[in-house]
Amino acid sequence: MNNWIGTxxxxxxxxxxxxxxxxxLTRKKFMNYHRIALQKNxxxxxxxxxxxxxxxxxxxxxxxxxxxxxxxxxxxxxxISHERWIALTILISGSIMALGALYAMxxxxxxxxxxxxxxxxxxxxILMIAGxxxxxxx
Numbered sequence: 001m002n003n004w005i006g007t008x009x010x011x012x013x014x015x016x017x018x019x020x021x022x023x024x025l026t027r028k029k030f031m032n033y034h035r036i037a038l039q040k041n042x043x044x045x046x047x048x049x050x051x052x053x054x055x056x057x058x059x060x061x062x063x064x065x066x067x068x069x070x071x072x073x074x075x076x077x078x079x080i081s082h083e084r085w086i087a088l089t090i091l092i093s094g095s096i097m098a099l100g101a102l103y104a105m106x107x108x109x110x111x112x113x114x115x116x117x118x119x120x121x122x123x124x125x126i127l128m129i130a131g132x133x134x135x136x137x138x
Contacts, residue, residue: 009134016120018069030053034053090132
């Protein structure tokens with residue numbers, strides 16, 4: 001039972017990370033909080049700045065997408081083998097992604113008027129931590 005709860009929590013974290021990655025990958029211009037942080041509309045930016053922002057969004061998207069696939073693959077493997085190192089790898093790889101994103105978002109929040117989606121990344125992080133403990137308890 002505990003392992004199923006751990007699986008659901010990990011899959012939910014992976015799904016949220018996947019959606020976050022898809023959103024950042026497919027946006028044609030920056031997010032509303034970027035506009036507030038820069039105090040400029042997309043059309044006011046020089047092309048080089050647009051390119052830089054889109055590139056950073058695509059890099060973040062790649063990180064979220066790759067970790068979401070890794071979490072799913074590792075959780076499925078853990079469900080078969082129940083090797084504890086897999087649960088720890090899920091936690092570590094997901095935490096690196098989440099903490100890196102949280103750090104970047106806190107920089108924006110503390111130094112601009114922009115309000116990035118901190119809560120979403122915190123939820124992903126908490127789901128992974130809870131999933132870890134349910135996985136090892138199962």
